[in-house]
Amino acid sequence: MPETADTTKEKGRSNMATDLARAAKKAVTRGGDKVERVAKRFSVKDVNLFYGDFHAVEDVSMTIEPNQVTALIGSSGCGKTTVLRSLNRMHELTPGARVEGEVALDNQNIYAPNVDPVEVRRLVGMVFQAPNPFPTMSAYENVAAGLSLNRRGISKSEKDDIVEKSLRGAHLWDEVKDRLDRKGSALSGGQQQRLCIARAIAVEPEVLLMDEPCSALDPVATLAVEDLIEDLKTRYTIVIVTHNMQQAARVSDVTAFFNLEAAGKPGRLVEMDATDKMFTTPSKKETEDYVSGRFG
């Protein structure tokens, strides 16, 4: 019955909200890195991803630890972006795409029938390859956009505070504070990408997914975003897809390598381990060949 489904949905949401509140209260130091807020852990179990009949990703199981940067690497077509998009239910937006298996954010399966995908996407923010600020909105409005949607009735001063905090969090405040009313699209590429990161963190997500966030940026802007990623992990769980292996080596704590046996075969997770181990003594020859550039 529709009523029952709705009730369950509400219950599911409130549980996630309670978990979020509980996590937000904690401030602990872990593994040498200062953790300002304990974010959430992803548990991916036996996940298979399809585009229509095409089996894109096969049997992926992995745990993505909170307050760490996990890098997904692998050559094009190995399924890493597909896996990333399955973590905030964006995969299913592609017509014909489907997900099998379980993806849990802490203990909540985000694919459970009572879970609202919109709520999942609030908890799991995404930053895309090409900076995509809303072109007609000012820098301020870009950051506040999600707030207006998620928190109706928020006061102007509260909004100002969150916009400032988010822009500071994205290392952009000093550069734009005097021109918050200018169009977001008038900023440089690197600034636009940091604006998108500010927009993503304004709604206080648990996880930030980044799909090649620096591939359209110059080296200086890239390093600025990498520094930012290092800072952000004190508050968020971060998953980054990158083709730049040195970037994976620089920014991530854990690296997961995806590959496919042959063209047309599904992508699979080959090896996942601490980043320094993956880049000094990987366990699998396949990983070794990829990280040392001997593929092709």
Place this chain on the structure above:
Amino acid sequence: MPEARLHYQDQLDALERNCLSGLDLVIASLDRTMEAVEHQDMELAELVIADDDRIDGRYLEVHQEILTMLATQAPVATDLRLISALLHVMHSIERMGDQCVNISKVIPLTGNDAPVHDEMVDRILLMGKQGRSMLSQAKKAFEGRDVELARDLVRQDDLIDNLNKECFKIAVRVGEEEDIREWAMTMMLVARALERIGDNAVDIGEQVAFVVTGLFREFEDASHPGQAPLPSS
């Protein structure tokens, strides 16, 4: 190995060849050094000292090549371990070259007509032969990534260590004459330098194990003898 990064692979291979052939330079230097010891040949000893510039030059060359590789190719995984190992190996080579120089410098101290204790000389010449064979073995183990052959260097090194101890015992009871005692003291410096060459060969063996396994453990822990050698695998 898939055919990719061919130029990079060529650079790595050339770097390894350049570094390991430094061992051939040390072998040549050691051969001359031992000949100079055996015949108290001061001219030959001077040649060893002058020729050490070649080994030092090789050290600087390999060092610069390594810096360039690190800066331009961002090596990772086995390549990174290899480059790190080559830096250590090159350092050991440079040290062994210096040991040959140390020996060559003391040869004139024994004088032209030094009294000679044959038993001690025999042992020192044996130490030189053993050191030479260890250098060849270290090179072969590195080239073949042969951990077992590398580990065998420890056993080989025990022979040098034992000869060194025997020399010490001989020197202690070499006689009352000041000349022979002075000669024996000088020969102990030679034995000590040869003993260090053996240790450096073992160090190279440890780097072989590091390249292959990714684990760095001393084959024999000098501060805790008899304990915790690398587990065989």
